[in-house]
Amino acid sequence: MSFPGSTFHPGSTPGTQEINTADTPSAEHRRSANFNPDDYIIPWVGLPSFDREPHSDEMKQSCNRLYKAAVKGDWIMAKQIINEDETNSILGLNITYGKYTTLHVAAGAPHVHFVNQLLEMMATRPEYRKYLLRLKDGRGNTAFCLAAAAGSIEIIKTMMAHDPSLQGRLGGEGKTPLYMATLFGHEQMASYLYGLYVEPVPRGEDLLGVFFSCINTGLYGLAAEVLRQHPSFALKRDAEHSKTALHLLAEKPSAFTCRPSSEICMRLERRGCPAHALVKALWRSVTTNEEFAELVKTPTHLLFDALKSGNSEFVTTLVHYYPALLWEKDSENHTIIHAAVSLRQANVCKLIHEIGLIKNVILALKDDRKNTMLHLAARLAPKSQLNKWSGAALRMQHELKWFEDVKRILPPSYIDMKNSDDQTAQEVFSSAHAELLKEAEKWMNDAAKSCMVVSSLLVSALFTTGITVALGGNNSSDHHLKRVSYQFFIISDAVALFMGLIATLMFFYILTSRYAEKDFLEDLPSKLLKGLIFLFISIIALMTTFSTVFFIAYGVKNALPYLVLLSAGVALVVFFKLLLPFGQEIRASTTSKSLFEPSHN
Structure with a gap:
């Protein structure tokens, strides 16, 4: 099968003239008097380069089969389809929607072996191969751009071996392959392409887009290298939000979680987390600018943006570099410390211990509505902070701890001070947390009821068992009563009974509590934790009692008791794993140190 009009014949030598790789001519240009179709003819195929659509039904079916083979990476099937056309011109046709050629599909998949074989197939026709490499899809991307977006360095290297200019050819919307690699977060690919570029390629404006793309996709090491x-990029703003790089980083709490970087950024990694190194470099560049104060506050204040995003690490990093930032205020006249208290950012609040003599000055500041720092602590925490705790009772406990910790560091005269609404901090706290208090009461009540049902059933069963065995023991022989397994049964039953009884009393105490605000600070959570511990010990003893029965009945030489013991152990492990996270959370919330205790780092 061959295309009509083809001037290529098997065995002939391909033409050596340069191919016109200009963009596809528009319909208006084709209708104009200056349009010459011969300028777009591929000499050894005899087809216009802008006419890439299959016309015959037979060719459309071949393109469909070739597309499926390219998607799957099935080179054997693809080779058969390509060889059906002696000119191989099907490789230059659009085989699917979006004007994707075979090379586009295979490179974007990406199938390294498929691409290597396809390009090797064109070894005797280098000009045609170069033409295929430079063809663009419907969005203006070459196959090289798609390979960069897919993160396949092997395909990139193979393509560049045949056409080194591909790295500088722009793709869709005038973006470089480097930009596409960063856009999809392929760090190794982006670092490789950046290492190949030499000024003036990419142009400064293109590289600025790459710089912001690196920050948006988490390639902080490469961004620092750029x-x-x-x-000067530290002072530039992105086109979409008109924000500087520091503003973008302020809204990325995950940026300060260190992860391995590429080889090009090893120097930065030795100095710590790539994001930290980037922030330090950006801050050094920004502070040398005369418009430093305006850059920090425009379009919004980056420090308060960071606090709202939960990026306390970013704030503490900048404050360590520039302590005067502690005096910065937002629209409500809140300093960074005041905003951190309101937003429950403990790491930022700990900075209060590192500012020396001005500590008392900052603590004494009030906002525009005469709210003290204690009034701000009395507000309900953001949902993002409340959701860190699994139950309403623990959330209430955490809120109370915040309030009490702030009260502890303030002068006594500020505790009962009123704001412009004539409310004390305690009144603000009670009003703001009224709904949470109701939820905490219901949560604690439901938890205690559920646990009490379990412990009551255990106590009832164990009491019945103990009485039955004790009375039945009068009819047993002395030899039977003196057996170790029988004595072990009695002891474990007694331990399970009394531990279950204590757990029941703990849960009963919770159910009869008054559920006042202060009760959630320590009393109720600690009683719940103790009840769970006693309940767990009771269940362990219960399983021991149950397993011992089989040793009494079948003896130690029979395998059945050991199988029962193993099953009981599995049940205990499952119960322990289910209960442990919840117990640890209650313990951490109840026994944790002051939120404002200074860090030892």
């Missing part, structure tokens, strides 16, 4: 060569 900034090192272009310090």
